[in-house]
Amino acid sequence: MPAAINVLVVAPDEVMRRSLSFVLEAEGYVVDARSRLDRLALTRDGRIPDCVVIDQDAFADPGTAGQDLSGLGVAVILLVEQMHRPPLLPGLRLIEKPPLGRDLLDAVATACQSVGST
Known part of the structure; x- marks a missing residue:
C-alpha cells in the first residue's frame, strides 16, 4: 500500500482554499489547508509536506516569493494569475489560475x- 501523500495548500481566499482541498482530497491526498504560509511549513501533525500548492495571493510582497519559497525544501506548485517575474527555483511549477482540467x-x-512509490 503506498504511503499517504501530504499536500499543504496555502490560499488566503477561503473559497479557493476549500476548492483546492476538495479536489486533492477526492484524489486521495492528505491535505492541510492554511490561509498563509508559515516559515516552517509543517502539516498540523508535525510532518513536512510532500509538496506545497500555494496561491500567489498568499504573498504580501510578490517580490519576496522566491525567498519565502526557497527555504521549504519540497516541491512547490505556485498558482498564478499574472506574475511578471516568477521566482526561479528548482522544482517550482507554475499553474495559471484558475486551474483547468487536470492541470493541478x-x-x-x-x-x-x-513519495508514493517508496
Whole structure:
C-alpha cells in the first residue's frame, strides 16, 4: 500500500482554499489547508509536506516569493494569475489560475511521484 501523500495548500481566499482541498482530497491526498504560509511549513501533525500548492495571493510582497519559497525544501506548485517575474527555483511549477482540467492534479502527482512509490 503506498504511503499517504501530504499536500499543504496555502490560499488566503477561503473559497479557493476549500476548492483546492476538495479536489486533492477526492484524489486521495492528505491535505492541510492554511490561509498563509508559515516559515516552517509543517502539516498540523508535525510532518513536512510532500509538496506545497500555494496561491500567489498568499504573498504580501510578490517580490519576496522566491525567498519565502526557497527555504521549504519540497516541491512547490505556485498558482498564478499574472506574475511578471516568477521566482526561479528548482522544482517550482507554475499553474495559471484558475486551474483547468487536470492541470493541478497532474502537477501534484508529478511533484509527489517518488513519495508514493517508496
